[in-house]
Amino acid sequence: MSIRLRLTLWYSGLLAITLLVFGVSVYLFVNWNTYNDLKVMLKKQSSQVNVNASLLMLKDRDILNLRLNGESRLLDKDTFVQLVNYHEKVIDQSPNLSQLGVKISYPDEKSKPEEGYYKRVIEVGKTKYDLLTYQRLIPSPISDGQIVGLLQVGVLTYNEDKYLSGLRNTLISYSILIVIIAFTVGMLIARQALRPIGRVIDATQQIEKGSDLSMRIPSEGPKDEVGVLVDTLNSMLSRLETAYNELDDAYKAQRRFVSDASHELRTPLTTIRGNIDLLEKMWSRAKESGESMGTDGLMLTTDHWQMSSEAMSDIAAESRRMSTLVGDLLALARADAGYVMEKEQLQLLPLTEEVVRRAQLLPRTAEWQMGDLSKLVGVPVYGNYDYLQQLLFIFIENAFKYTSSGHVELSSVRTATYVGWRIQDTGIGMDPDEIPHIFDRFYRADESRGVTVGTGLGLSIAKWILDEHGGSVEVVTLENEGSTFTIWLPIDFSERDDSSIIVETDPNLS
Template sequence: MSIRLRLTLWYSGLLAGTLIAVGLVVYLFVNWNTYAEAKEQLLEQNNTIFIQPTVNFLDEWNFQIARISRGPEQKKIYIQIVSYKDGVVRQEDQLLQLDTIIPYPEADKNPKEGFRKVKITSSNYKYDMLTYQRPLVLEDGTLIGLLQIAVFSNNEEKFLGGLRTILIFSSLFVVLIAFTVGLFIARQALRPIERVIRATEQIEKGSELNMRIPAAESNDEIGRLVHTLNMMLSRIEFAYNELDESYKAQRRFVSDASHELRTPLTTIRGNIDLLDRMWTRIKETNPDKGSGEWLPFDMEHWEMSREAMSDISAEAKRMSTLVNDLLALARADAGYVMEKEHLALLPIAEEVARRAQLLPRTAEWRIGDLSALEGVCVRGNHDYLQQLLFIFIENAFKYTERGHIELGALQGDGQIGITVEDTGIGMNPDEIPHIFDRFYRADESRGVTVGTGLGLSIAKWIIDEHQGSVEVTTREGQGTKFTIWLPIAFSGKAPSTIIEGTDHLIQ
């Protein structure tokens, strides 16, 4: 609901409440004033009637009526006396001429003295009467009858009915007019805010932070709001430009550093491999110091050099892996788009499973049921899909000292899932939302394994590039299961397994 409509509804509701209160006061005042003269006439007539209640007071007719003098504007008064004992009704002569009985309350309702409005309906007429009733009781408090003094009030009721109609319809008309005028006034008052909204929407859709909201002509609250928003946009544009330049510089640094470091690292590793082959040949030709042939180094120095060479090689491999990871993430940040084609998923999984057998590990490597991959094709990049599977497999090898690691597959609704399940150390479920963050180590506090914490970040990027998702199920001390879901491009095989419910699904 818009502010304009809310303001109009509040204004109209307040006006309607005021009109109802004023109309009610006016109606009550007019009602009191209309019946005041008739009520006064009935009270005067009541004061002239003397009745001595007895058990048979109607039979004995022991009461006196003195007619008050009536002017030309006074109403005709009708008198009726009711005996509850015998159910007899006595009426004054004028009421007998009407051939009707004024309605009266039964004795069990314990009628009270006072004014009462009644309606008299017959086959020939229907009219209203205002009555004043006085209960007739014996000295012991027993109710034996009722005195009713009445006047016709048709004119008063018609007048009050017309007044009610006028008040209701005039109030509705005034509220309707006020609502319409209020909408127009609110629209005119809030028109500058609509200009602000349109300008901000253009900025949001076009990402043009250099746009400004047209300044308001007045210096009211709207004008100050426009000025404040324009100042805020200026500061946001300045901060955004600085952040964008800084971000571009960071991406260039990571990308350039990765490219620059790859070449010397490759050279180092090549030279180390060459030295390793040379020293191996020297050792084969000089099995011991007693051969008499010249040996460049004695055996002790040779062993030390070999250990140093091994350390250099390991560190070079680790740095090379880190640089490749940084390069992959730099490409992801730079919006690198993979070249994709339709690929059969089963050969990729089988090739990865075969090559994974050669990786260093302490746990058993199992190849589970991959039949769900038969005939399934996805649209993706062959090299990156292989890298994706190797990341999860190597991660499982790293955190599983005993037990087994198993590669499997299953099909869902329009998706194919590849599972990597291990029986390793597992994770706390609270850590799952963070495991794909860069440099995050779920076991950092425990120091169980070594690593950079970039592998799963790269895996998440590859999954996103393939419009897939990853599901994680884990429990501390019992292992972890990763399920990589990829959309099926086309399949020659019906789905074999439908997954109902997951523990954690990361899109």
């Protein structure tokens, strides 16, 4: 059963109960009021009917004479009067009742009748009529407490019964009609009110069948409960779409990551395996030619020694490259696993000076320049010493890699709450559109593939280290004009037990 039908049945049932209570109340009130007027009239009529009572003394017995006074006024021609003489067992009736030739039933004398209102039925011909009577007891004229007669004043309730019957039928008919109309209208209103829910069902079914999370439910009408539901579902669909797209992008990035990692690892392995095969062939040929050096060893020619030396050099270089790649992958795996760095309050200037000294030994073709580092004096940060050094080395090595001529310069920067470094080079630069992607794993500009060596993981690791330290990086670059990376770290103003560092104020603070 649909919710529309259930709601309509509930409200129709409630309306039917309300109409039933209302109809019964109206009917009972009108019924009571109608018969109460008749009862008042009958009692008044009974009081206006005079009964003449006399006792005739005869030799053999006494005769009680009860008769209606002819001067009694009847208020209505439909009012019937009957006088019962218990003593003489005779009945005196009003002319309108005697003309009908019927008697009003009455209680026996032995049943101890009481005054009050009673419903009777009289039969005229083959037709029965309801008669409302008021009976009054007639006491004995000579003996107190003895009842000798009964006066009955009655009126036909045909018109009242017909009126009440019509009222009852009208109330029932109109109640049924109103319930039917209310049910029909309620179905239409419920259908209109629940139409947004129908759209919700249609949209969710289409999403279920086609997985189209971009679909939205049309929002129409007032912002009632259904409107709030539609808005909530649209918001949920938007978030699901975003999460789905992010998961899809993450899945694609993961596949690309695995593919690139496999490619990067396969290249040095291929080189190592090729050189090992070469060495094995050289030793095998030398052994077959009989060039021996005593009984325990082989003597190689000069060319063989040169080729062996080159192969060993290639193996060593590729081994170092694989070690670096595996280290980078381990660092990223730690980042994905939620690795928490051990941090402490430290000074940036000694750390930077050590990096500058070691950077001079890196392989490079560009000139290495050290700019103004005074803004690092006395400025503490909260971080990990080794990882911050690795962060700075990544950007410096990256600058050396893409700068074949010109220079690479390191300088310091500072604001009221942040401090850091600026690494500026005069290298090949990059397209500004590539900036959002340079921190992706294994991403390298197409122009640099095959021109410069590298795995494309350095900046991803640098981004992770920056995020762990609450820092950020700004990039300004232009193709063939070089790049500038500005690294920001938050200054640590907290007082720590393991440090007594005094922050100096730099007059050149920018």
